[in-house]
Amino acid sequence: MKATPNDGKESSWVYSGRVWRYGDNINTDIIYPGIYLEITDPAEMAEHAMTGQDDRLVQGARPGDLLVAGDNFGCGSSREHAPLALKEAGIAVVVAGSFARIFYRNSVNVGLPLLVCPGADKAIQEGDEASVDLERGQVTNLSTGAACAGIPLSEYELSLLAQGGAVARFRASLGSDTQR
Amino acid sequence: MSQGMTATEKILAEHSGLSRVTPGQFVNAKVDMALANDATAGKIIARFREIEVERVFDPEKVVFVLDHYTPSNNIASATVCQETREFTQTAGGQLIEVGKGGIEHCVLPERGLVLPGDLLVGQDSHTCQHGALGAFATAIGVTDMAATLALGEVWLMVPTTLKFQLVGQTDDWASGKDLALFIISQIGVDGALYRAMEFSGETIENLRMDGRFTLCNMAVDCGAKNAFIAADGVTDEYEKGRAKRPYTKVNSDPDAQYEKVYEWDVSGLRPQVARPHIPSNVVSIDEAERVPVNQVFIGSCTNGGLDDMKAAAEVFAGRQVHAGVRAIVIPGSQEVYLESLRQGYIESFIEAGAAVSTPTCGPCFGGHMGIVAEGEVCVSTTNRNFPGRMGHSKSSIYLVNPAVAAATAVAGYLTSPEEVLA
Numbered sequence: 377m378k379a380t381p382n383d384g385k386e387s388s389w390v391y392s393g394r395v396w397r398y399g400d401n402i403n404t405d406i407i408y409p410g411i412y413l414e415i416t417d418p419a420e421m422a423e424h425a426m427t428g429q430d431d432r433l434v435q436g437a438r439p440g441d442l443l444v445a446g447d448n449f450g451c452g453s454s455r456e457h458a459p460l461a462l463k464e465a466g467i468a469v470v471v472a473g474s475f476a477r478i479f480y481r482n483s484v485n486v487g488l489p490l491l492v493c494p495g496a497d498k499a500i501q502e503g504d505e506a507s508v509d510l511e512r513g514q515v516t517n518l519s520t521g522a523a524c525a526g527i528p529l530s531e532y533e534l535s536l537l538a539q540g541g542a543v544a545r546f547r548a549s550l551g552s553d554t555q556r
Numbered sequence: 557m558s559q560g561m562t563a564t565e566k567i568l569a570e571h572s573g574l575s576r577v578t579p580g581q582f583v584n585a586k587v588d589m590a591l592a593n594d595a596t597a598g599k600i601i602a603r604f605r606e607i608e609v610e611r612v613f614d615p616e617k618v619v620f621v622l623d624h625y626t627p628s629n630n631i632a633s634a635t636v637c638q639e640t641r642e643f644t645q646t647a648g649g650q651l652i653e654v655g656k657g658g659i660e661h662c663v664l665p666e667r668g669l670v671l672p673g674d675l676l677v678g679q680d681s682h683t684c685q686h687g688a689l690g691a692f693a694t695a696i697g698v699t700d701m702a703a704t705l706a707l708g709e710v711w712l713m714v715p716t717t718l719k720f721q722l723v724g725q726t727d728d729w730a731s732g733k734d735l736a737l738f739i740i741s742q743i744g745v746d747g748a749l750y751r752a753m754e755f756s757g758e759t760i761e762n763l764r765m766d767g768r769f770t771l772c773n774m775a776v777d778c779g780a781k782n783a784f785i786a787a788d789g790v791t792d793e794y795e796k797g798r799a800k801r802p803y804t805k806v807n808s809d810p811d812a813q814y815e816k817v818y819e820w821d822v823s824g825l826r827p828q829v830a831r832p833h834i835p836s837n838v839v840s841i842d843e844a845e846r847v848p849v850n851q852v853f854i855g856s857c858t859n860g861g862l863d864d865m866k867a868a869a870e871v872f873a874g875r876q877v878h879a880g881v882r883a884i885v886i887p888g889s890q891e892v893y894l895e896s897l898r899q900g901y902i903e904s905f906i907e908a909g910a911a912v913s914t915p916t917c918g919p920c921f922g923g924h925m926g927i928v929a930e931g932e933v934c935v936s937t938t939n940r941n942f943p944g945r946m947g948h949s950k951s952s953i954y955l956v957n958p959a960v961a962a963a964t965a966v967a968g969y970l971t972s973p974e975e976v977l978a
Contacts, residue, residue: 401745401834403942410921410945413595414625414632416602428944448746451779452940453921454681456599456697477750477781478681482697543606546703 389510389534391468391489392518393440396433397502398426402445403452404479408461410453421457422464439466442506444515446472446497450479459483469508471496471515471526484533487541491515493526500524510534560809562717563784564752567692567806571675579716579815586709589617589670591678593660595624595923596698598636600679601643603702613708615648619669621660622653624917629924649705658889658915661685661773661857665765666798666891672787673804677701677710682857682939684775687753688768689794690787690806695776715781716815717752717808722759724823729973731867732767733859733937733957735759736774737828741838742818749779751815754808759822760785765794766861773858774939777835827972830955833943841960841972850932852883852965853946854910854958856920859937860888862895864958869901871962871973872908878968883910884926890915910965922946928953935964 406428408421415421426433433443443462449472450458459482462470470483473494483490491508493515500506504519513528529537539545561569565577572583590612592600597620604612612618620640625633637654644651650669657663661682664670672690676683679701686693696710704710726734740747753775755768763771768785775783787805795803826840854868865887877883885905887893893915896902905912918925920938928934928947933954936946941953954970963976 401942403940405921405940405942405945409949410923411927413923414598414630414636416598428942428949448749448779451745452681452942454679454695454697455596456699474746474749476746476779478695478697478776481700485697485699542699542703543603546706547607549707 390507391440391442392505392507393442393468394438395500395502395504395506396437396441396443397497397500398443398445399497400446401448401451404450404455404458405452407450407458408455413455413457418460418464421461425461425465434465437466440468441466442508443467443470444472444496444500444506445470447474449475451476454478454482456482456486459488460486463488469510471508473497484536485542487537489537491526491529493524496524496526559813560811562752562754562808562812562814563690563786563806564692564717564754564782565714567673567675568712568714577714579714581714582711583714584709584711585675587617587677587704588674589619589676590701590704591660591664591676591680591683592620592701593624593680594622594626594633594636594640596679597640599698600701600705601639603699604647604705607702607706609706610647612648612705615650617708618649618705619664620644620649620651621657621663623659623915624921625923626654626916627914655914656890658892659857659860659917662860662888662892662915665689665769666889668795668798668800671795671799671801671803672791673806677704681776682773684780684783685769685773685857687775687783688765688772688785689791690785692782692784694782715750715752717754718748719754719756719814719817721817721819722755722757722822724759724821725762726759726822726825727827729959730825730827731863731957732763732770734825734828735822736771737830737835737838737955738822738825740774740778740830740836741828743778745777745834745836746779748775750781752782752784753778753780754784756786761788764863765790766863769861770858774835777939827957827960829960829970830941832941832952832954835939835941835955844970846969846971847933848969849881849935849964851926851928851934852881852961853919853926853934853936853938854884854961855886855888856917856938857888858939859958860886860892860915862892864937865892865896865901866899868958868962869904871959871966871976872910873904875908875966875976877909877965881965881968883908883965884913884919885910886913886918886925887915919946935961935970937961
């Protein structure tokens with residue numbers, strides 16, 4: 377049975393939007409500076425997304441935009457605020473050459489889709505329009521036509537994202553004792 | 557044909573009720589301890605409530621430590637601490653209060669709350685530090701933690717293991733911190749991505765416990781899932797008077813499979829410096845530029861131990877912090893603080909003109925107790941130096957060991973202990 381997104385989109389794992397482009401080793405102090413960790417309101421958290429580097433994303437991002445980065449995206453702290461702030465700021469998918477471990481888990485758990493696609497940051501410039509297919513693992517630069525092949529998400533990850541993240545899944549598992 | 561397993565694989569298998577596991581396999585592992593702190597306790601509690609479970613899976617196996625923004629630096633922080641106290645009373649769990657503990661990773665081993673052979677998950681990236689005790693210890697996020705508090709288990713993918721076999725005696729002024737920085741410089745900040753880092757060899761066997769903690773602390777800063785040093789006589793000695801239950805010393809099998817084995821002779825390794833703005837930008841102290849500094853910070857989970865206070869005190873004793881420099885020293889725990897007082901280290905710090913504070917993570921992550929302004933240079937014994945880590949995004953951070961930090965505070969610029977002691 378195929379996992380499907382439940383966010384009102386038609387039944388596909390394809391996202392298209394304007395790209396915000398970053399380099400390698402974008403760490404969580406950049407994605408969400410430590411001084412803001414006490415903020416709990418998601419809308420307020422969104423105001424600080426990527427401000428460790430600059431405020432261009434919080435100034436200009438619109439829902440459905442994409443973030444494309446180089447290697448080791450999300451390295452550093454385990455703060456779940458990082459993927460959450462990006463999601464709240466409107467980012468629909470993060471594409472990177474590779475992801476840091478804790479950030480990857482956190483992102484799947486909060487329901488922010490990710491795609492590993494080495495070289496995507498070379499095929500795409502800031503401001504380009506791009507399209508991401510999570511099932512095929514495909515990234516396409518709609519402005520230039522360039523394409524990049526990434527690693528398709530597993531059924532496990534797609535189902536977790538479709539359910540809206542880990543908490544929804546855990547609530548379901550507490551209801552049934554069979555899953556061990 | 558039964559292939560040997562690494563220590564990490566053994567601990568994961570044992571906690572998952574399996575006779576063996578292999579890298580890449582997903583397991584549901586039971587945890588011996590779940591650790592959280594005030595930086596994210598509020599969010600964990602909120603997430604826990606979404607699951608609609610009333611009590612944590614086992615109050616003895618849950619601990620909340622108030623350390624990041626404490627003593628509370630503003631109303632938001634005070635409110636989170638208040639919620640955390642109420643939560644441990646209603647839903648269960650131990651609370652390590654301000655004044656009665658210290659930084660989470662310093663306190664847990666002191667209290668025997670994590671032991672060799674244990675499986676510990678923590679909502680903090682430097683949870684990997686506890687691998688120094690021969691435990692499996694890894695970081696998870698808020699949502700994972702909320703689920704673990706309810707269920708008492710966590711899903712994990714079994715990592716491959718990188719083995720680091722180190723021989724040789726480092727320079728007198730070099731220690732666990734310098735081994736960590738050296739390794740990061742060799743493999744990069746993602747050189748151990750998703751892997752277990754297993755440290756062995758005579759260099760490791762000769763490391764005191766504090767040095768082992770420091771080395772394992774920075775495993776996450778190479779991207780690792782966990783770090784591991786097999787428990788031995790040094791560990792047993794450390795555990796005397798601390799462990800309140802039996803523990804298991806786990807060793808990798810002789811025929812265990814490693815993804816890669818690094819064999820390095822670190823004889824004479826000098827103190828290392830991670831220059832701005834990434835922990836892998838490392839040179840020896842002898843090659844580092846004598847850059848003038850504004851702030852020096854000695855402390856954090858990475859270097860807040862008694863050996864670290866001692867090393868700094870040896871340099872500060874009888875000397876003065878340079879005019880124009882502010883030095884801040886924060887012992888990692890009340891136990892370390894008290895012993896540092898008894899040994900005269902605190903006196904050396906204060907007489908030198910350094911500020912000494914109650915244990916807190918504070919300056920390390922730009923929380924409080926020593927934030928830096930635009931253009932400032934900070935030399936620090938912490939674990940990350942990305943832009944903005946300790947304050948303004950246009951400040952610069954150099955990561956060093958405590959003796960180098962103290963020497964820098966005295967000289968007014970980044971320098972080695974020998975230059976100041978001469």
